[in-house]
Amino acid sequence: MSEQTAAIETDGLTKRYGRDVLAVDDLDLAVECGEVYGFLGPNGAGKTTTMRILTTLTKPTSGTASVAGIPVTDRAALTERIGYLPAEPPVFDELTGREYLRYVARLRELDGEDVERRVEAYLDRFELADADRRIDGYSTGMKKKLGVIGTILHDPDVLFLDEPTSGLDPRAARTMRETIADLADREMTVFLSTHILPVADELADRLGVINEGRLVAEGSPAELKARAEADDGDADLETVFLNVTRREETAREQTVTESNV
Amino acid sequence: MSSEGTRSAGPDRPVSQSRRGWLPSPSISCLIARVESRRSWRKLRNQDLWLALAGLGILVVLVSLPVLYGFGSRFGADLRAGSAPTETVFTIVVGAWLAMVAFGIISGVGSEGEVDNQAAILTIRPPKDVAGGLLLAAVLGYAPLLCLPALAGGAGIAVGVGTPAPVAGILAGSVLLLVTGVTVGFACGLTLKWLFRRSARLAQLKPALGVSVGVGYIWLSVTGRLFSVILDVGALLRSSPLGWLADLVFLTTPNASVSAPSALGAVVLGVALLPVGVFAVVQAAEFAWYAEQGRTASDDESSEHDSRGRPSLGQRFDEALGRFGVSAGTRGVATVVLLRAYRAPLQLIYVVVPLFLLVPTIEATVTTGFVPDWLPWSMLLYGGWVAGAAFPLNLLGNQGATLPTVVTASIRGRQVVHGYVLAAVLVWTPLTAAAAIGTGQLAGRSTRTLLSVGLAAPVAVTAGAILAAGFGTAFPRFQSIDLTGSTKALLPSKTAFALFSFTASVSITAIGVLVDDIYGLVMSDLLSSVLPYGLTVGPGQLETGAWIVAGLGLAAVPLTYRFASRRIDGYCLE
Numbered sequence: 001m002s003e004q005t006a007a008i009e010t011d012g013l014t015k016r017y018g019r020d021v022l023a024v025d026d027l028d029l030a031v032e033c034g035e036v037y038g039f040l041g042p043n044g045a046g047k048t049t050t051m052r053i054l055t056t057l058t059k060p061t062s063g064t065a066s067v068a069g070i071p072v073t074d075r076a077a078l079t080e081r082i083g084y085l086p087a088e089p090p091v092f093d094e095l096t097g098r099e100y101l102r103y104v105a106r107l108r109e110l111d112g113e114d115v116e117r118r119v120e121a122y123l124d125r126f127e128l129a130d131a132d133r134r135i136d137g138y139s140t141g142m143k144k145k146l147g148v149i150g151t152i153l154h155d156p157d158v159l160f161l162d163e164p165t166s167g168l169d170p171r172a173a174r175t176m177r178e179t180i181a182d183l184a185d186r187e188m189t190v191f192l193s194t195h196i197l198p199v200a201d202e203l204a205d206r207l208g209v210i211n212e213g214r215l216v217a218e219g220s221p222a223e224l225k226a227r228a229e230a231d232d233g234d235a236d237l238e239t240v241f242l243n244v245t246r247r248e249e250t251a252r253e254q255t256v257t258e259s260n261v
Numbered sequence: 262m263s264s265e266g267t268r269s270a271g272p273d274r275p276v277s278q279s280r281r282g283w284l285p286s287p288s289i290s291c292l293i294a295r296v297e298s299r300r301s302w303r304k305l306r307n308q309d310l311w312l313a314l315a316g317l318g319i320l321v322v323l324v325s326l327p328v329l330y331g332f333g334s335r336f337g338a339d340l341r342a343g344s345a346p347t348e349t350v351f352t353i354v355v356g357a358w359l360a361m362v363a364f365g366i367i368s369g370v371g372s373e374g375e376v377d378n379q380a381a382i383l384t385i386r387p388p389k390d391v392a393g394g395l396l397l398a399a400v401l402g403y404a405p406l407l408c409l410p411a412l413a414g415g416a417g418i419a420v421g422v423g424t425p426a427p428v429a430g431i432l433a434g435s436v437l438l439l440v441t442g443v444t445v446g447f448a449c450g451l452t453l454k455w456l457f458r459r460s461a462r463l464a465q466l467k468p469a470l471g472v473s474v475g476v477g478y479i480w481l482s483v484t485g486r487l488f489s490v491i492l493d494v495g496a497l498l499r500s501s502p503l504g505w506l507a508d509l510v511f512l513t514t515p516n517a518s519v520s521a522p523s524a525l526g527a528v529v530l531g532v533a534l535l536p537v538g539v540f541a542v543v544q545a546a547e548f549a550w551y552a553e554q555g556r557t558a559s560d561d562e563s564s565e566h567d568s569r570g571r572p573s574l575g576q577r578f579d580e581a582l583g584r585f586g587v588s589a590g591t592r593g594v595a596t597v598v599l600l601r602a603y604r605a606p607l608q609l610i611y612v613v614v615p616l617f618l619l620v621p622t623i624e625a626t627v628t629t630g631f632v633p634d635w636l637p638w639s640m641l642l643y644g645g646w647v648a649g650a651a652f653p654l655n656l657l658g659n660q661g662a663t664l665p666t667v668v669t670a671s672i673r674g675r676q677v678v679h680g681y682v683l684a685a686v687l688v689w690t691p692l693t694a695a696a697a698i699g700t701g702q703l704a705g706r707s708t709r710t711l712l713s714v715g716l717a718a719p720v721a722v723t724a725g726a727i728l729a730a731g732f733g734t735a736f737p738r739f740q741s742i743d744l745t746g747s748t749k750a751l752l753p754s755k756t757a758f759a760l761f762s763f764t765a766s767v768s769i770t771a772i773g774v775l776v777d778d779i780y781g782l783v784m785s786d787l788l789s790s791v792l793p794y795g796l797t798v799g800p801g802q803l804e805t806g807a808w809i810v811a812g813l814g815l816a817a818v819p820l821t822y823r824f825a826s827r828r829i830d831g832y833c834l835e
Contacts, residue, residue: 017553055384059551076280076387083384090381094303095296106292107385109277134303147381 007033007158007189008054012063015049015213023049025213026063031206033157034187036180038194038204038221042245046213047193048087051160054191055084068157068189083156087163089140089147097123097131097138097146104150115153122149126175140167148176158189165199177203197237207237209244217244280386283540285393289386293394294401297373301402308742310752322406326413333414337421340516347518348499351507354438355498356491358506361403361442362449368399369450369545370457376550383550392451392546393539400443411435418514427514434510437531444538451545458552468607479617480624502530575600587683590672594680598652599688601659608750612651615643635783637701637714638773644693645721645769649729649761651689653681654753656730656825657737657832661751665834674829678730678822685726686719694718706779713776721772724818725765731821732761734828768814771807781807 008031015024024046031037041047052058054067056075065072068081091100098119105115123131126145135143144167152159164180165173180203184190194200200207201221209217217224221237228240279286305311339345368374376382376391383391415431457464481487498504505527511517512524575596582592602609619639626632652659656677660667667677697714738754752758774781781803789797798806 052380055380057380057383057551058553077276079384079387080276080280084381086378086380090378092296092300092377094300103292103296104385107289107382109279109289150381 006030006066007035008037008065008067008191010050010054010063010065013050013053013060013065014062015046015053015058016061022213024053024060027210027213027215029208029215031189031191033189034184035205036184036190036192036203038192038200038207039210040194040197040200040207040241041210045210045245047210048162049213050210051084051162051191051193055079055082055160081157082160083151083154083158084160085147085151085162085164087166089143090150091135091138091143091146093136094134096134097128097142100135100146101131101150101153105153108154110154118153119149122153125179126172141169141172144168145172145175148179152179152183152188155186156188158191159183160191160193162193163195164192165194165196173199197241201237209241211245279390283389283543284536285389285396285539285543287393289390290393290397293386293391294397297394297398298401300377301398309755310742318406322409325410329410329414330417333417333419334421335417337418337423337427337514339421340418340514341422343516345516347511348496349492351504351511352492352495352499354434354507354510355495355503357407358438358442358503359491359494359498361407361439362446364403364406365399365443365446365448366450366453367446368402368443369447369542370453371450373399373402374447374451374454374546374549379550388547388550389543392543395546396444396447396539396542399447400440403443404439407439408432408435422515424515427511430513431510434506434512434527437509437527438506441531441535441538444535444542448538448541448545451542451549455545455549455552458549471607472610472613476613480620502526505530574603582683588676588679590676591679591683594672594677595683595687598681598684602652602684602688609651610750611752612647615646632700632704634704634706634779636704637697637706637710638770638777638780640696640700641693641714641717641721641773642766642769644689644696644718645725646762646765647725648685648689648693648722649725649727649733649765650753650758652685653678653726653730653825654733654757654761655738655751656681656733657829658733658739658751658753664832668829668832668834673826675822675826677829678727678825681730682723682726686722689722689726690719693722710777710779717769717772717776721769724768724815727818727822727825728764728768728814729757729761730825731817732757732764734825734832736760764814764817767810768817771810771814774803774807775811 008029010027010029013024013027013029014022016022027046027050029050039047039050049058053060053072054065056072056078060072067078070078070081072078092103095103101119101123105111105119123129126149128142128145128149130138130142135146138146144164148161148164151161161180165176168176177199180190180192184203184205190203192200192204204221206220207218207224208215217227217240219227224240225236228236228243231243279289305315336345336350340347373395376395411431412428415428418427418431419425457467478487481490499507505520505523508519508521508523509527511519512521578599579592579596582595583589587595622633622636622639626636657664694715697718698711701711701714733753736754736757738752738757741749741751753761770784774784781800785798785800785803788803792798
């Protein structure tokens with residue numbers, strides 16, 4: 001397979017729940033290998049549904065999607081190449097931190113001293129000295145760190161992170177941002193969903209803003225900010241975000257008004 | 262960031278063989294089963310209630326072992342004499358298979374058929390491996406329940422017939438019975454789980470179905486009919502291929518008159534169909550875990566208006582209370598208490614437990630047509646108890662994450678207590694009065710007694726709710742326990758439970774003794790029969806005691822009310 005294959009590609013991706021709820025609407029995305037792609041959007045915009053489709057957890061109603069060149073319909077192959085960190089840290093409270101990481105490693109069929117070394121290195125890096133304590137005594141930040149380690153332990157090609165820095169103290173958030181940057185340096189593709197705009201601004205090579213299931217803006221942070229500056233005179237990501245999501249809402253309201261008239 | 266690098270994006274990397282295919286990877290399934298078993302044990306260790314129930318279960322199994330051994334040795338001796346009731350025992354084997362199916366269904370539809378951290382785990386392993394692991398964990402979990410009694414019975418039979426040969430067949434047959442039964446049940450349970458997920462209507466019925474099945478099971482157990490039902494169903498299936506399992510179990514038992522081809526058929530069929538069963542489990546698990554939730558109009562209940570544009574249920578209730586001059590704070594508390602109970606009835610499942618004490622009485626009533634004189638007062642006693650236990654007995658703990666909001670809100674403590682008591686009174690007064698008067702009528706009690714219990718119902722319910730608020734605020738509990746994988750319940754603390762139950766029971770009983778002469782005689786007889794050293798309680802002594810207890814109980818009501826109100830007003834988070 002050539003290096004040019006997009007790490008994530010969707011074509012007309014649509015997800016409908018029942019007859020009334022259109023969660024993702026004809027979404028076309030192309031994320032390149034090694035890219036950190038920031039996926040932004042207001043609550044209920046379709047970010048999580050998109051991420052769930054890309055990680056094979058939800059089937060699309062129509063359209064196609066592939067990750068690492070593998071269609072999302074091939075769950076067995078695709079899940080071997082990705083890591084997914086949900087917003088809620090996916091850890092088992094009854095296990096110790098180290099037991100949990102060993103469990104994830106075995107599930108990934110990773111074994112041997114190399115894995116143990118990797119686990120130790122990550123524990124050290126994330127300053128999780130209490131790895132032999134049961135997870136139910138961990139803080140949210142510690143659980144999140146453990147979740148991240150479990151997600152990247154197998155060195156995935158594409159990493160899906162849902163709000164990775166929320167709930168973390170400044171130091172842990174900094175470690176998390178450095179880790180994401182480090183993973184990107186190792187050519188791992190990172191699909192990053194976040195509400196924390198400075199995180200997206202700092203880390204993302206490209207940003208996509210989704211609103212009501214549709215991609216309403218896309219470009220590098222610099223491009224988007226330049227566009228906002230041209231429109232409003234403000235060159236920050238928050239202005240971009242508010243502008244593109246508001247514009248969509250205004251357009252929809254106009255359409256409704258016209259159709260009523 | 263540069264896209265130049267060595268990491269391949271295409272699907273050229275070979276996929277691990279364990280991820281492909283239709284059946285679970287044995288090594289990964291074993292790993293998941295091991296970790297799930299460890300987690301279950303650690304979870305159990307931390308939950309007093311479940312630990313106690315598990316201990317009780319183990320005790321029952323242990324106590325049954327010598328009984329089964331004795332039964333086995335008698336059966337073995339009868340076999341040697343050529344007069345053994347083989348068909349009955351064979352039918353029990355089929356019944357045991359049905360029990361394993363039932364256990365499998367319970368596991369599949371319950372928390373053992375659920376993946377914790379589903380989003381993460383299902384992006385790490387294919388669902389077939391996870392399903393295989395959970396199935397294996399369920400099989401291992403039920404193994405002691407079947408294999409230990411089978412071994413004890415087998416050892417007895419071996420002693421009875423004078424050769425150890427029966428043990429081999431019984432053990433081999435039990436393993437096949439366990440694995441096939443739990444697998445079939447697990448597949449059915451997961452299919453049910455899928456149906457519950459897909460259909461919101463069915464999901465709404467789930468608690469009622471669960472309670473009905475549970476009550477039905479306990480009813481059959483208590484009335485001693487469970488065994489005969491199992492025998493009847495087992496006898497029906499004895500002539501089907503399922504009956505071959507019994508031939509396999511007793512294949513190595515001398516004089517058991519089994520069919521060797523049937524036993525062989527059981528092995529062949531079991532081994533051949535097991536992969537089909539596992540595949541069914543995997544398919545059902547995929548359906549259940551990836552199912553999109555069904556939605557109905559009830560999903561929109563949380564909005565201000567229902568689908569027909571009317572105000573929501575909560576709002577209508579709140580407005581109705583407002584028309585009776587109930588203050589906004591009290592209304593708000595009462596409405597939320599009732600809405601939470603309506604939307605999560607399983608949280609209150611523990612209040613049905615005392616009703617099981619009445620099972621023998623109801624059984625006797627149904628069979629003899631005789632309703633005991635004391636039954637109306639028992640209904641009243643339960644009504645007063647449940648009014649407190651269901652809502653106000655963990656008033657502070659039930660606030661959960663909203664507790665800081667409640668204690669810092671402008672609403673006064675007494676309004677919170679009023680809200681809880683109002684909710685309890687509205688629900689339990691009519692039910693208690695109806696149950697007490699109804700059973701009184703059936704028992705042929707006088708109009709005076711019927712009137713007494715009818716009037717006592719609101720008093721008992723209100724007093725019970727207030728007492729519970731007092732004990733509950735004095736001894737709150739903030740840690741919930743797992744009912745199922747996804748449902749937690751916040752039970753009242755043991756201290757609050759014990760103090761309240763004792764106070765409410767003796768107070769209501771004392772009032773009953775004072776009001777109803779017949780009930781007084783019943784209690785006098787009861788107390789005399791349980792007191793040690795031949796002590797007896799005469800009607801006069803009982804009445805004096807009842808006056809004191811009733812007086813103390815009634816005096817406790819305003820005191821606990823005052824305590825609860827002040828406790829909420831001054832409550833500090835620790």
